[in-house]
Amino acid sequence: MDKYFYILLLISVTRCRGQLSGSGSSCPEETLECIEENEICFRGNSDSVNCYCPYGFKGDNCEEPMTDLIDEKCELPDKPGDLCDRFELTIQCTNNNCQESEICCSTGCGTTCVVNPELKCTTKNDCKPNQGCYKYTEEVNICFCAFGFEGEDCTDHLNSDLRCPFPNDIIDVCENIKKEECLEHEDCPSKHICCVAPDACSTTCLPLGCENAAELKTCTDKNKLCINDDSTDVFSCICPQGYVGTMCEIALLDERCEFPEVAGDTCLEFEYPTTCTKNEDCEGDKYCCSTGCGTQCVDPADSPPRKPLNPLLIALALSNRGRQTPVIPAPYVPYCPPNLCGQLVCPTNVGARCQPIRGRCDIHFYDQYTNHLITQNCPCNRGAQEFSSCFANSCSDIYGRPLVCRGNPNARCRVTRCGFCLAYWIDERTGQRVQCANEY
Structure with missing residues (x-):
């Protein structure tokens, strides 16, 4: 022995x-x-x-x-x-294997996670563009993407409505993220949505649309224009001529057309009659494209091909078409297949709960932990290919119990199939992605 x-x-x-x-x-x-x-x-x-x-x-x-x-x-x-x-x-x-903002260093007798010295800051000027300086501990501030955003350039929405604008007045140091004004859209008045405030340290309710004709406002809705459409609201946010969909992602004109850019994102009125409504209205090889406020015939030599749209974004938009009155009627009404929830999944969170909307060819996705509406956050980021299939049980142990984040009880596991199958952790207090060691 x-x-x-x-x-x-x-x-x-x-x-x-x-x-x-x-x-x-x-x-x-x-x-x-x-x-x-x-x-x-x-x-x-x-x-x-x-x-x-x-x-x-x-x-x-x-x-x-x-x-x-x-x-x-x-x-x-x-x-x-x-x-x-x-x-x-x-x-x-x-x-x-430390959190994103930390690195593993020696204590002399072993190792521990410490704040990455490259991220330490005293004001936002110490950080990269689109980042803010956030209080991390009592002694240390570090650089994070502006609250509610992520990605290499910190401009990708993280668990926030894609219509929310990027904060343009980030304060020097955010000591405590304040969510007093709103936590979700339901906390805001009618025709408002809950977004990150311009200071990137709080939330605020922003108006959807631009009803004040004397003081035209840029729409918070991505891709939409502020247009005098002679409605009771006088001015409202509508897709450019020739586009429909929740995010104006469905083009009704020639696929070679580029998405129009309009100065100030505002049209005093739609041009009527429009120059063209289809390619046959144009001479020679020219084709009909949107100018935003109207249409025009474009010479093939003057315009590069339009970038292809994300197929998933189109699929989700088709299921949501009942939410918006299109500027130009769609040429057909899409067939609504039975059991939509059996065929669709939220690719940014494959474990999300799907809920059909009664009486409509439409569905909503709800977070499986918080039960918050996340339909607007489901499309993959532009350029990210959707993986064919991923399993939501990647966030469970062999007995089916949800994984727990070591040292961070506020973190919840998610699974995405945007780009590839990946299980990741989100801190529900900050909305930031975090690194965790699993325990059961």
């Missing part, structure tokens, strides 16, 4: 020694001072105390991070006030 015990002990020492680097010289327990400047004392057993580099470091003067264990940006830790135990290293993380 003793023979096997000593073999196991030797294996343990070898494994720990393989993670430690340095001279290995003897360390006096009275002073805990090593000859080499940056080495610290490790106890191997009751009779052996030796000097090694802090865990995760190697090289001359112990200044080279071991990047398979810690991040290369880590600095040497302060020396611990006592001996480190080679057999009970406090390993709380390894490289690349």
Whole structure:
């Protein structure tokens, strides 16, 4: 029995020694001072105390991070006030498994997640464009994408209505995100939606449409124009001529047409009669396109091909067509298949609950945890290909129990099939994606 015990002990020492680097010289327990400047004392057993580099470091003067264990940006830790135990290293993380805003660094006797020094800030001017400086701990502020947004350039909507504009007056430091005015659209008055405020530190109710003819307003609805359509509202937000759909994504004219750009996103009125309504109204090889407020005949040499639209966006728009009166009537009414919820899924959250709308060829998606309406957040980001199939149970253990985020009880697991199948975590307080280690 003793023979096997000593073999196991030797294996343990070898494994720990393989993670430690340095001279290995003897360390006096009275002073805990090593000859080499940056080495610290490790106890191997009751009779052996030796000097090694802090865990995760190697090289001359112990200044080279071991990047398979810690991040290369880590600095040497302060020396611990006592001996480190080679057999009970406090390993709380390894490289690349901390939250997005943190990195794994050495404590001397092990590792822990610390704030990424590259993200620390005192004002928004220390951050990249479209980022804000947010309070992270009592002592540290870090740079995040503006509240409610994500992506490489921080302009992709995160769990927010695509009609909400990007905040244009981000404050220097956001110490506490305030959601007092609204949490969802239902908290706002009629014809308003709940959006991130211009300061990127609070929420606000923004009007949908532009009813004041004396002071024309840009629509919050993406792609829509402020148009005098002679309705009772005088001015309202409507798709450009020749486009229909919730996001004006369905083109009724020639597929070669580019989406129109209108100065100020405002039309005093629709041009009537329009120059053309179909290609046959144009001369020669010209084809009929929208100018936004009207139409015109375009020469093939003067316009590049229109970019193809996201097929999923079109599918969702077709299911939602009852929500908007089109500027130009659609040439046909789409067939409404039975059991829509059996055929459609929210690709950004495949576990979302689908609910048919009674009396309409339409559905809504609701978050499986919060029960909030998320239909408007379901289309994949532009350019992201939708993966064929993903399983919502990626957020459950083998017994079907929901995964829990270690250290963050406010995080909830989601599964997306935008680009590829991926399980990820969202902190419901901040709306930010976070990194978690799973526990059951």
